[in-house]
Ligand SMILES: [Fe+2]
Ligand SMILES: [Fe+2]
Ligand SMILES: [Fe+2]
């Protein structure tokens with residue numbers, strides 16, 4: 001029978017707390033961890049950070065003391081889940097290696113979501129954003145080679161190609177052009193709402209991560225690269241959060257968050273190859289089933305609404321980490337030349353010459369159109385004799401981004 005978290009029995013909330021040594025899990029071995037196990041950990045960390053921050057925001061918008069206590073209880077557990085997951089990352093993995101893995105997550109998560117998104121507008125938005133994180137992966141991979149003499153292929157394990165996407169210096173848009181049209185929770189397929197929440201949480205974690213660690217390197221080029229890409233992650237959060245239906249009540253949003261956590265842990269439990277991680281996803285799923293039950297009770301008592309009416313009858317098709325090379329090449333060929341005008345994704349050459357896109361780019365890239373994301377490739381070419389790419393499926397699908405070897 002199909003899985004429905006609403007009819008499962010979870011772990012009672014007061015039995016969900018773990019002690020320090022249970023939370024301080026043995027980190028994975030960076031040499032042998034499967035790339036997509038690492039990716040699943042990064043996504044679930046982002047989902048838990050969102051659960052925590054959403055819980056805090058909700059608590060700051062109510063005067064109901066019982067609700068504040070209930071939120072504090074669940075949130076303490078979300079924090080523990082976040083620790084258990086994020087502490088899986090070993091200290092021997094450098095910040096830059098983790099960064100490359102974050103961008104692999106952005107690429108293959110967004111690619112899967114785009115291919116499985118029923119709403120045509122949202123799908124277009126994911127494909128648009130996909131090409132931007134794809135480019136970040138390439139820029140950071142070059143920094144990794146230059147600073148640490150490490151090849152990003154060891155991290156992505158050949159599952160994701162590394163070559164230019166929409167060049168980052170073209171991604172800078174006026175803030176008005178990153179706000180998208182929102183889904184309608186009453187007419188949208190529930191999976192669309194879950195997709196928007198998941199991708200927003202992942203991008204938000206990337207944004208927070210760069211906000212905090214981008215100033216840790218000593219080398220000026222590394223600091224500059226993080227700074228520029230961090231601003232794009234702000235754009236991405238703006239874009240994806242605007243897909244979510246902000247007309248939902250706080251309680252409805254809480255139910256959706258908890259349902260999504262069930263969906264994500266259920267998905268990852270199905271496909272996890274590392275038995276220790278599989279066990280962790282299963283444990284957390286059993287906690288989330290109870291969080292969902294609590295949230296549904298709150299929806300009934302506060303909003304006087306029926307949670308079944310807003311949730312799928314059974315869990316949707318599982319969200320899957322898989323290699324998406326061919327699909328990404330197609331999107332590169334078709335959509336590299338796009339930008340945004342208001343809520344619309346449009347070809348760059350359709351913009352009038354006085355469009356705010358030009359002015360905004362001139363302001364941030366400066367009068368000489370310099371950007372650290374271009375500079376890193378120049379520096380890598382002069383330091384190492386060539387830039388770093390991982391093109392396992394042949395030449396770049398877009399002519400002007402083909403690899404011009406330094407020696408040629
Ligand atoms: Fe959670
Ligand atoms: Fe990115
Ligand atoms: Fe991003």
Ligand SMILES: [Fe+2]
Nearest residue numbers: 258261288291
């Ligand atoms: Fe939860």
